[in-house]
Amino acid sequence: MSVGLLFDSTRCIGCGACSAACKEANDLPLPIEDHTTAYTWTVVEDVGGAKIRRLCFHCAEPTCVSVCPVAALQKTAAGPVVYDPQRCIGCRYCIMACPFGVPKYQWDQPVPIVGKCILCAGRVAQGLPTACAAVCPTGATLFGEHGSLLREARKRIAATPDRYVDHVYGANEAGGTSVLMLAAVPFAELGMKTDVPRQPLPLLTWNVLSKIPSFVGVWGVLLLGIHWITKRREEVSAYEAPQREKER
């Protein structure tokens, strides 16, 4: 069973309990900033009256996980994409690659690490909901099994189509994400990226990397062959040189 969140923007009142709970659950330093940083892993923003949460989407096939050279980011079977600060070398490829712009860095630290929502992996492992879902007073953030949350999202759109934009954000973006969102206004107006491809991004590089073993074999044989042919030409030429001298 893979868990996730459903954030319904129309039910959000912008109270910030989610940010507060996240800080507490993850032992993050105050204050709660007005945008996500390495120290503030989720915020709720007011965009022209509509509320939108910023947090990690915990993709089904995470780009960050695929690009990390030391596998510091990993997708767990339960759903959360977790980060091991002990492995991280600080290359920041995850920050560069994430199509949602989620991971953030501790630019002010001499020994910096990445910071992002980890879907309360520790709490989830104990059977608890995420901190943000646990404290949300309106149920705008719901925690549960991903499949049922997706069904619930679609049900809400079908039941009250005037209330929502007909799009479940995260259903298809980047191959599908564990965190889903509903909103009353187009997601682009809420500052969400709408140019995220439907195909999981890791495939773009796996297409190339998967061919490396065969490439090494072919290229190696080719180079060896060229060396052998040209060397033979040189040897033949050296062998024939005295004969050519004699013929002159």
Place this chain on the structure above:
Amino acid sequence: MRVAYFPSRGVCTMESRTLLCCLLFAFVFAATWGATPLAAEEGAPEVRLPADVTYRSAENSPGPVVFSHTVHVPLAGDRCVACHPALFPILRPTEKITHAEMSAGKKCGACHDGVAASGVEDDCAHCHGSGEKP
């Protein structure tokens, strides 16, 4: 049971009185419910504030203290972050609050300093009373 909404010829039946009372009660209930500050307009999100928090009395305490979110949240501008998590944890209950902490500006004392709100030494019954809203 057939109900006469407009009793004719002055006959005020038992049923019609009961119905009128029900309607009156329903109207008052709806008005009160609609007046809840955090859900003023129709279709607005239904807000479930956390239940009242009761702090059991320790020795020397004049009585338990009941903290009401319903009262305090509007005073904090409907923003949970006004108190959480800087002053109080949000995921687990605060076990104990001492007067020493509050006088130092921590916990309740951050607002109940005698200026922003009543001070903790002013009136014992204000907090330790029966738990009624001020």
Place this chain on the structure above:
Amino acid sequence: MNFAVASRQAARRIGFWPAVCGLILLLFAGVAVLRFTRGLGAVTNLSDRFPWGLWVGFDVLCGVGLAAGAFTLTGIVHIFNLRRFEPIVRPTVLTGLLGYLLVIAGLAFDLGQPWRIWHALFFWNPHSVMFEVAWCVMLYTAVLALEFSPVVFEGLRLERPQRIMHTITTPLVILGVILSTLHQSSLGSLYLIVPAKLHPLWYTPLLPYLFFISAIGAGIGMTILESHLSERAFGRHLEMDLLEPLARGMVVALGVYGLLRLIVIAKNGALAALLSPGYEGSMFLLEFTVGVALPVGLLLFERVRTHPTGLVVGSLLAVLGFVINRLNVSVTGMESAAGVHYIPSWMEITVSLGLVAIGFTLFALAVRYLPVFPEPGRRRS
């Protein structure tokens, strides 16, 4: 005696370029202290929206590419058996080795926790292009060190190790070419993962091929430039009979590369961006003119190619264009999507220049104390 007079006198004693080097290195040391005590934010203009800047775009992407002459030359000599190019192999391999060592030094600045760079040896992620780059660069730097070791052994007059190295030259060179092909192209593959972020003038599934071909062109260009600078610094003369055919190779590489770029851009539908060029369009035109059109146009003419000045100017343009291209991929092309106009801080520039200065210094030291260049009049067996 005031500071101006004293410094002028010092410069005259030391020499202008060494004095400049010394000043840069002094600042470099200061910036290094700041970077490691106060963090990246205190020293760079990087941010969450723009996490890769000059140190990735120049130190890594250009540093690795400009060191590509090593695999090209060793391949030409030992795989294609064109022995007449052998005299320029040693300085080219030295340039390559120093280039890669400086890339690693650059990473020591850019990585958030560079003391953990060895983690890639034990924590694997074969799905990551960066993992592959890390391994190939580590292995290839070792290969370069081995390829350069005969020079050291000869300098130390150690006969036996020299002979051993001689026997493994061919497989070592083949390994070097394979490793180089992999990581030169992978530097381009790094950007395959950001189709929505990299501008269509630069994003293409063909990025690995383009990076590889341009590396060959730039590597040859650097070889020619290095010969020219060595001529000026150490009184060597330019081996025109060797460099001219290399320049022809560079022209072919640049020509193929340029054509591929134009085809890709046409397919991307980004040609319109060039007709009324905005910021990205102008930067592309700059890169293409300096790096492809001018060098190819000039060096097609035999008169230019066979003249030392023409050769050097053509090579300089090719190398400059290469640098502009890699900075366009890593910076210019990424700015629009990030909503950031990134300009490196003076401290970032100091570190990059400092690394270049260290490279020149080490090269000069190596030439001074090791038999990098063949003795004039002595035929190598």
